[in-house]
Amino acid sequence: MSGPAYDVIVVGAGPAGSAAALVAAQAGSRVLLIERGEYAGSKNVSGAAFYAPQVLEALLPDFWRSAPVERHLIRRVISFVSPESSVSVDFATARWDHPPYNGFTVLRPRFDRWLADQAVAAGATLLPETVVDGLMRDGAGQVVGVMTRRPDGDIEAGVVVAADGVNSFLAKEAGLRGELRPDEVSLGVKEVIALDRRTIEERFALTGDEGATHDYVGSITEGVKGGGFLYTNRESLSLGVIVQIASLAEHQTRAYDLIERFKAHPSVAPLVRGGRLVEYSAHMVPEAGFSRLSKLYGPGILVAGDAAGLCLATGLYLEGINFAIASGVAAGETAAEAAASGQATPAALKAYRSRLEQSFVLRDFRRFRRAPAFVTSERFQNVYPALVTSLAERALASRGQPRSKLMALALEELRRAGVPAWGAMRDLWRGGRAFGW
Amino acid sequence: MRAVIAWVEGDPEIMGDAADLAEALGVPAWGVAAGTDPAALAAAGSERIFMIDGPYDATIHSAAIASICVTPLVMLLPGSANGSDLAPRLAARLGAACLLDCAWLRPAPDGLQAARWAHDDRALERWQVPEGATLVATLRPRSRGAPRPRRRQPRIERLQVGGKAPGSRLLRNLPADPRSVGVADADRIVAAGLGIGSPDLLPAVQNLADLLGAALGASRPLADRGWVPFHRQIGTTGQQVSPGLYVAIGVSGATQHMAGIGEAETVVAINTDPGCPMMARANLAAVGDAAEVVPALQRKLRQLHGAQA
């Protein structure tokens, strides 16, 4: 026997891991993809919006023709809600209604399974129902394989890609990151609600396979920092709340109660009425943004996807699948090259970071680095949504009395909310920096 | 169809099912008495009775029954351990279809329809038995009640076991050990509810169960509080039981609990509230404080055992 049995071992068959395995196998590496679930995706929270599918399009042209995607997104709605009312920004465009599409809704168990199957089709070997328990290292501390929770379970490899999700035990064991603080992770609670196709299309003004995403900020989370979302699948809705764990504890609220109240909110209830709950799940989301990314590589190991903290939770929406795939691609390319050259040293693996720098992944992270703090700020979470809805109500209500002009109303609302005008200006500036420029 | 035959091991309930179905089909009902009093089969409507002696053996019973079968026919067995053991073997011998765990069978335009419990009782599966086909089915025991009395003067024959050697040798019989038996299997159950007040009374309740040779059961709140292991919980979200004796101590009898006690033959309830549903269901509704009645019962049963010993 000369050398390890595999060039590359990828741990975790989520979007990051399957993409890495696919790319490395395409590059000719002998790849083993290890997943603890019964099948890829079986452990994943179902129902999600897959933004920026271009990352996958580059790997698998026209993937959406055969992939189990639910609907392509043509509408995005962002709502600011107070207990009784809401103000929404509703963006719909026909430009997203044909290829190349701008995003899809997917059901994760199906989508992840399909993506792992693509890796297998490209030549990777998938080993499901197998938990990786630790890293194998040589005397110099170089990672040379993984230990699985099975008899004779040690498996050697040239390079290990840790794509084991938000709690990444491998990145921690490799010393690439520490424990996340409670204010750096959020809890996502999601439900899938079955509803027939016709009803979905009527309620959301969609035709055919068109889909919509709704994101909510404000009283939906009852003062707990976070937001709510509602996505349309073919014959179901995915909805849920994403809330900061520290804030949840502070308000002594259970996430489950939040999702119940979310569904009962007057702007959500009519959309979900009559549906049947078919799935409930909860999962962590890294929400730390650029400042808390893990070190992306070490001797013999690369970290991709949520494991590296590459999930962008702006509070308005949550993007992780696209970053996971893009980082998986970069990790797969780098791992294949390193394995082929027999050099899995940090110097060789450094190419991973440069690839990410060049791709939209780290650019977006840098660009939106202020977004999490801004979106989870007290005012953005609780004060402005109430203010905006109240403002809208006063501006639009017909009471048979003379109405004030918008700016006067706005200043009055700010006063009532106890926000000085200069504070609002500063927030506007910060919001602009977080999202606009 | 030429006949409906019941294989009766103990409870004549299944003979009643065979007689009902035979009447609906207009064919005779016969009974095979496997260690059952033929008089019970006659009273339940059997027009011919075949007796098999000796302990149950699948090889012997299937061969012997096959020898009297006039196909096409319907053969009904109880869904007991031996009934479920025999039915598929007999079906294989007869080239017949086999449906286990049926809820009902009834005549249909082109033959016979049957419904069987499926997917952990989430659904009934409906099956069509074509005209001219033979069916062997088991029915869930203790779910349809005692047979309607019918007066028959059946011919009683002894079934010849013939050249077939038994497939197995019985080495020994082991009685149930009530402490290790799960409630679902127990013929006697002593169940405790929140009325016992605190887990302190549980050892006394367990001792009472031991004295009666019964298994310990409980309502859900006790399992939720960890006072008893979950597998002892009785009800829709716990075990479904159908014991001969059910002693309910401080159990109110919520519908979710009652749904689990099926056709319990004798229900004794001990409760301070004579109006609660469990007391209404009980054969003997005993009004009293569990903390007092249980020790009194322990004393009396010990005396009784002492007197017998």
Place this chain on the structure above:
Amino acid sequence: MMKVAVLVEQVWDPVSIELDAVSGAIDWSRAVAVSGPGSLEAVELGLSLGDVSAYGLGVDSVEDLLRLCLALGAGRAVEAPDVYAIAEAIRREPLDLVLVPNRSGDQSASRLGPTLAGLLDVPQATGVEAVRLAGAEAVVMRRLDHGEREELALLMPAVIAVEPDIARPRVATPAALIAAQNVEIPALAASKLVPRLSFLGVEPPRPAPPRMPAPDAGLPAEARMAAVVAAAAAAPHRELVSGSAEEVAERIVQVLEERGYA
């Protein structure tokens, strides 16, 4: 070395079966196939006794389950469309023992074991909790109703339907799992002997109503009256007892004695 055939079954996980309350239709898109209770345990028992050939049947595809059997140490794995086809295939083989799961997917009695034993015309035991070999016989502990058990000696070859706790399946090594992924799994042809029966569909649970005891019309009037009264008396008859704890306990013991429970 003993030759053992083991039947493994892929079943619907009952908790994944959801019925529409109105139409009674099952949402098959949400049904999940899993290995049946006792299947892998039977394989484990088989491996401890001798060489194992695994035969797989059931809902969905059993291929993955059969590959797992190979990874666990089975020498051969064959996919089968029905138990009759398995009987036809193994009739030609020199076998000492056939192990079969005793329960179907929802833990109710399975018909596989006795059907196979009947087709092969060999001894059988169902509900088996323990097996040991004694010369040409297999000695089994068989579970009966209400917690009773019996010990039986069966002349081999025999079919033994085992309970799920008969053994603890071993865990396959990664190398064995990966090797099993590339094995060709042969499939048997469907048997022509499968009895005719047509599936009409499922419906929400509606058990048969309990029998209403109506008197035999052939009886004279007074006998019919007596029958009605007797039937009414057979329905649970409630007796209320109160008083001191001693008095209440006394009456309870009496009733238990009358009914043969004390």
